[in-house]
Amino acid sequence: MGQFVYFCPNFQPLFNMKRQFIILFALMAMALTTNAQGFFTPTVNSPEIAKDGSVTFKVKAAGADTVRLIIDTRVDTLMKHTGNETWSITLRNLEPDLYMYHYIIDGMKVLDNENANVLRDVKNVMNTFVLDPMGDSPVAVHDVPHGEVRAVWYDSPTLGMKRRMMIYLPPGYEESRQKYPVLYLLHGTGGDETVWLEQGHAAQVFDNLIANGQAEPMIVVMPNGHTDTPAAPGMGSDNNEQPTFAHKQWMEGTFETSFNDIINWVDSHYRTRPVKRYRAIAGLSMGGYHSLYISANQPEDFAYVGLFSAAIGRMDKGKSKIYDDLESKLITQFKQHPRLYWMGIGKDDFLYKDNAEFRQLLDKNRLRYTYHESGAGHEWANWRDYLVIFTQLLFK
Amino acid sequence: MGQFVYFCPNFQPLFNMKRQFIILFALMAMALTTNAQGFFTPTVNSPEIAKDGSVTFKVKAAGADTVRLIIDTRVDTLMKHTGNETWSITLRNLEPDLYMYHYIIDGMKVLDNENANVLRDVKNVMNTFVLDPMGDSPVAVHDVPHGEVRAVWYDSPTLGMKRRMMIYLPPGYEESRQKYPVLYLLHGTGGDETVWLEQGHAAQVFDNLIANGQAEPMIVVMPNGHTDTPAAPGMGSDNNEQPTFAHKQWMEGTFETSFNDIINWVDSHYRTRPVKRYRAIAGLSMGGYHSLYISANQPEDFAYVGLFSAAIGRMDKGKSKIYDDLESKLITQFKQHPRLYWMGIGKDDFLYKDNAEFRQLLDKNRLRYTYHESGAGHEWANWRDYLVIFTQLLFK
Numbered sequence: 001m002g003q004f005v006y007f008c009p010n011f012q013p014l015f016n017m018k019r020q021f022i023i024l025f026a027l028m029a030m031a032l033t034t035n036a037q038g039f040f041t042p043t044v045n046s047p048e049i050a051k052d053g054s055v056t057f058k059v060k061a062a063g064a065d066t067v068r069l070i071i072d073t074r075v076d077t078l079m080k081h082t083g084n085e086t087w088s089i090t091l092r093n094l095e096p097d098l099y100m101y102h103y104i105i106d107g108m109k110v111l112d113n114e115n116a117n118v119l120r121d122v123k124n125v126m127n128t129f130v131l132d133p134m135g136d137s138p139v140a141v142h143d144v145p146h147g148e149v150r151a152v153w154y155d156s157p158t159l160g161m162k163r164r165m166m167i168y169l170p171p172g173y174e175e176s177r178q179k180y181p182v183l184y185l186l187h188g189t190g191g192d193e194t195v196w197l198e199q200g201h202a203a204q205v206f207d208n209l210i211a212n213g214q215a216e217p218m219i220v221v222m223p224n225g226h227t228d229t230p231a232a233p234g235m236g237s238d239n240n241e242q243p244t245f246a247h248k249q250w251m252e253g254t255f256e257t258s259f260n261d262i263i264n265w266v267d268s269h270y271r272t273r274p275v276k277r278y279r280a281i282a283g284l285s286m287g288g289y290h291s292l293y294i295s296a297n298q299p300e301d302f303a304y305v306g307l308f309s310a311a312i313g314r315m316d317k318g319k320s321k322i323y324d325d326l327e328s329k330l331i332t333q334f335k336q337h338p339r340l341y342w343m344g345i346g347k348d349d350f351l352y353k354d355n356a357e358f359r360q361l362l363d364k365n366r367l368r369y370t371y372h373e374s375g376a377g378h379e380w381a382n383w384r385d386y387l388v389i390f391t392q393l394l395f396k
Numbered sequence: 397m398g399q400f401v402y403f404c405p406n407f408q409p410l411f412n413m414k415r416q417f418i419i420l421f422a423l424m425a426m427a428l429t430t431n432a433q434g435f436f437t438p439t440v441n442s443p444e445i446a447k448d449g450s451v452t453f454k455v456k457a458a459g460a461d462t463v464r465l466i467i468d469t470r471v472d473t474l475m476k477h478t479g480n481e482t483w484s485i486t487l488r489n490l491e492p493d494l495y496m497y498h499y500i501i502d503g504m505k506v507l508d509n510e511n512a513n514v515l516r517d518v519k520n521v522m523n524t525f526v527l528d529p530m531g532d533s534p535v536a537v538h539d540v541p542h543g544e545v546r547a548v549w550y551d552s553p554t555l556g557m558k559r560r561m562m563i564y565l566p567p568g569y570e571e572s573r574q575k576y577p578v579l580y581l582l583h584g585t586g587g588d589e590t591v592w593l594e595q596g597h598a599a600q601v602f603d604n605l606i607a608n609g610q611a612e613p614m615i616v617v618m619p620n621g622h623t624d625t626p627a628a629p630g631m632g633s634d635n636n637e638q639p640t641f642a643h644k645q646w647m648e649g650t651f652e653t654s655f656n657d658i659i660n661w662v663d664s665h666y667r668t669r670p671v672k673r674y675r676a677i678a679g680l681s682m683g684g685y686h687s688l689y690i691s692a693n694q695p696e697d698f699a700y701v702g703l704f705s706a707a708i709g710r711m712d713k714g715k716s717k718i719y720d721d722l723e724s725k726l727i728t729q730f731k732q733h734p735r736l737y738w739m740g741i742g743k744d745d746f747l748y749k750d751n752a753e754f755r756q757l758l759d760k761n762r763l764r765y766t767y768h769e770s771g772a773g774h775e776w777a778n779w780r781d782y783l784v785i786f787t788q789l790l791f792k
Contacts, residue, residue: 049636061504108457110506116519116639117630123512125521130635143633146558151545153567162542171549174665234513237539239526240445243512269570 044086046114047101053133056090058082059112061105068104073379075101096137097381098201100126119198121380122190123243130201138388139201144211145171149203151193151235154223154265158258163224164231165193165262168203169270170210170217179271181395182219183304184262185387186283186290189311190245192232193224199380200387209391216395218280219270223262225283225290227254251286251311253320256294263301280394282306282342284383285351289313297322299333304340304394308386309378312354327361334367340393341369344386348377440482442510443497449529452486454478455508457501464500469775471497492533493777494597496522515594517776518586519639526597534784535597540607541567545599547589547631550619550661554654559620560627561658562589564599565666566606566613575667577791578615579700580658581783582679582686585707586641588628589620595776596783605787612791614676615666619658621679621686623650647682647707649716652690659697676790678702678738680779681747685709693718695729700736700790704782705774708750723757730763736789737765740782744773 044058061067062085069089070076079087100119103110111118112127119128132140150167170180185202187195196202202220209215224231228248233241249255267274281302283291288310295302334341341362345355362369372389374382440454453475457463463475463483470490475483496515499506507514508523515524528536546563566576581598583591592598598616605611620627624644629637645651663670677698679687684706691698730737737758741751758765768785770778 047636105504108501108504108506109509110504111521113505113519113521114638115636116516116521117636118514118516118521120512120514123509125507125509125512125514130630132635140635141631141633146549146560148549149547153542153544164542234526235537237537239528239536240443240511240513242510 044114046112047129049129049131049133051133052092053094053096053131054090054092055094055129055131056088057101057112058086058088058114059103059105059110060085061087061103061110064105066104066106069101070104071099071101072381073377074099074381079103094131095381096132096134096140098128098130098139098199098384100128100199100380102126120243121199122245138205138208139384140208141204142208142211144207146207147171147203147210148173149197152269154262156258156261158261159227159254161230164235165221165223166197167222167266167270168197168206168220170206170219172217173219173271177271178217179273180217180219181278181280182221182266182270182272183280183282183391183394184221184223184291186223186225186281186287188283188285188287189226189247189250190243191284191287192226192229192243193222194232196222196387200384202387205384205387205391209388215391218395219266219272221262221266225255225287226250227258251289251319253322255290256297256322257320259290259294259298276301276303277339278303278395280304280306280340282308282387282390283310284308284386285311285378293322293326295338296326296329296333299329299336303338305338305342306340306386306390307343307355308383308390309345309349309351310343310355310358311351312358313351327365330362330367331365334365341367342372342390342393343369344372344374344382344389346374346376346378346382348375349382350378440510442508443525445525445527445529447529448488449490449492449527450486450488451490451525451527452484453497453508454482454484454510455499455501455506456481457483457499457506460501462500462502465497466500467495467497468777469773470495470777475499490527491777492528492530492536494524494526494535494595494780496524496595496776498522516639517595518641534601534604535780536604537600538604538607540603542603543567543599543606544569545593548665550658550665552654552657554657555623555650557626560589560631561617561619562593563618563662563666564593564602564616566602566615568613569615569667573667574613575669576613576615577674577676578617578662578666578668579787579790580617580619580675580677580687582619582621582677582683584679584681584683585622585643585646586639587680587683588622588625588639589618590628592618592783596780598783601780601783601787605784611787614791615662615668617658617662621651621683622646623654647685647715649718651686652693652718653716655686655690655694672697672699673735674699674791676700676702676736678704678783678786679706680704680782681707681774689718689722691734692722692725692729695725695732699734701734701738702736702782702786703739703751704779704786705741705745705747706739706751706754707747708754709747723761726758726763727761730761737763738768738786738789739765740768740770740778740785742770742772742774742778744771745778746774 046058048056067079067087079089082088115127117128130140148169153162210217226247230236233243279302281291288307295305442454444452458481466472475485478484511523513524526536544565549558622643626632629639675698677687684703691701
């Protein structure tokens with residue numbers, strides 16, 4: 001592979017462009033480009049999404065022995081050498097969704113330099129694309145009214161710090177005087193306050209469902225569930241912090257017992273309907289665990305509970321009082337008639353058995369819940385789906 | 397290099413962690429990790445920033461012939477094979493700043509998989525870190541009150557579309573009833589509404605300068621300067637749009653002539669002081685060009701103008717009336733006494749000559765401006781510096 005291929009901006013000459021414009025473009029690009037020699041090297045177009053939904057990946061890799069394409073947990077395949085130093089593969093029958101992928105070239109992880117759209121999964125940075133051949137995917141951006149997304153710093157007196165969280169306000173919020181219901185949406189142990197917006201495409205999901213009349217306009221609050229850190233990596237005062245699964249504080253009760261700080265801040269800063277009937281809490285994995293215990297300990301606060309592949313386990317006893325006496329707490333919670341207690345999990349999820357045991361506990365006590373079993377495992381394809389399903393059931 | 401090395405989350409076993417926690421961590425990580433075989437492969441720590449400000453980069457690259465480290469336009473150096481399949485280099489005397497870097501391994505661009513913090517420069521995705529050995533860099537996150545950042549969609553009747561822009565509100569905005577001055581901060585041709593926050597670390601700069609009393613609390617408005625697109629790539633309805641230098645509409649007048657839509661939206665949505673005395677406009681490269689012409693055509697609207705490496709040229713005549721008669725417009729503008737007309741440019745900038753000619757035009761007419769000449773060229777290290785300098789001069 002040419003040494004400089006990967007530095008090239010995607011230069012597409014414009015028709016009717018005056019010569020001096022071309023020169024300016026070139027100069028600016030060269031000035032901004034580390035290795036200007038490669039500026040006019042032709043590049044490949046990747047990924048190329050056809051109208052029928054097939055996706056073609058191409059990568060320049062001169063002299064490589066093997067080139068693999070990895071997409072999430074869904075695809076791991078060898079690419080074919082198609083000449084001109086280029087390796088290629090076309091995939092058909094991918095479901096409409098958000099995808100994350102990268103290449104392995106002779107054992108080395110390499111990103112697709114033709115695609116500047118990237119996301120990270122915990123510490124793994126990957127390219128991303130949206131596949132939406134029918135133009136109706138709820139995770140794609142559509143030409144509908146868009147809500148506002150805010151990064152705010154709320155005060156947590158319980159934890160003694162300011163903490164960052166993301167807020168989604170529905171389209172029209174600023175122009176109306178209406179009060180809105182609130183969904184608290186929690187992330188997993190590898191995530192932070194940004195991950196539902198990034199990997200979850202939550203703003204797109206809410207924009208689309210609200211525009212289609214499939215969901216009520218709502219405020220969505222996405223806090224950071226790790227109380228040992230104020231914010232996502234790079235946003236707190238450890239400038240070069242790395243994302244990690246291993247936090248100093250983890251499911252030991254501090255997030256749950258400080259949660260009222262978030263509710264109070266939200267109710268005092270936004271036009272909410274600050275009553276149980278218009279308050280929902282849901283989360284994935286660790287966030288499902290948080291949602292379970294926050295709602296069980298505060299039975300008068302949430303009418304809607306969503307457990308997405310929840311990290312329900314037996315490791316919690318003795319760490320905090322909030323984890324004690326779960327069964328009797330659930331009985332108390334359900335006596336107050338939550339309008340929805342929703343569980344979603346994939347057949348292959350490593351937490352499937354724990355969730356099944358939790359369902360047995362609910363069944364034994366005749367506590368009514370809605371159960372959604374999907375394929376696949378502990379992964380974002382499921383969590384985006386669960387969000388789309390769950391959100392349509394809220395506040396009706 | 398081991399095939400799976402790059403999939404490993406940075407697993408740091410915790411003290412006093414119960415066995416079941418460890419198992420759960422491992423299971424979750426394996427479930428979320430494409431190639432679980434590599435989970436326990438030891439990894440290197442990179443970049444490692446020592447207290448004296450030296451930075452050590454390490455990368456695993458078994459069997460590689462050459463490994464190069466590229467940092468912005470500042471460093472391009474070979475790394476040394478230091479055994480155990482690892483290549484390494486230590487750099488000293490780097491200035492405190494935000495850095496972007498990547499590796500070239502046998503001619504192939506590879507990111508540092510030990511560092512999940514990435515940014516893109518136009519289409520080039522790179523790793524990033526903040527170097528702040530003294531703890532006083534204005535571009536680093538410090539433990540100071542943080543402003544709020546909002547992604548909003550404003551209505552542009554002139555362009556007939558909703559468009560995305562970023563808003564910085566100073567700490568305390570939500571709790572106060574105060575009115576604030578406004579800085580309109582514009583990006584270059586390769587940028588979008590997010591780039592001042594991303595590569596520019598603008599929120600950090602404003603947080604720090606305001607906390608230190610070096611800048612007035614202000615609202616900062618960061619619109620998208622490309623009128624052929626509503627938003628940054630991936631945020632508009634072309635879900636897989638790629639960033640590019642080459643836009644269909646580019647310095648042809650539509651951004652400047654629709655700018656009042658932005659001012660009107662901002663003044664009607666925020667507690668601004670909606671008069672010239674409390675309004676500033678600044679931008680880099682194309683954004684400097686926009687700032688020049690918007691302020692020259694609307695001499696009653698901006699008391700402060702900042703041209704950062706402005707793309708001042710002679711290519712603009714005849715494209716729009718707003719580019720005609722610049723000299724007489726400037727004379728009119730300066731008769732109304734802007735409080736600050738600030739220009740910054742690097743000695744090596746490819747636009748240096750154009751800026752020098754523009755200064756001659758100002759000099760010839762005895763129009764008073766502030767001129768800041770730095771080293772280096774058309775690059776973010778300069779633009780972050782200019783922002784820090786310029787911001788301290790506003791609204792005093």
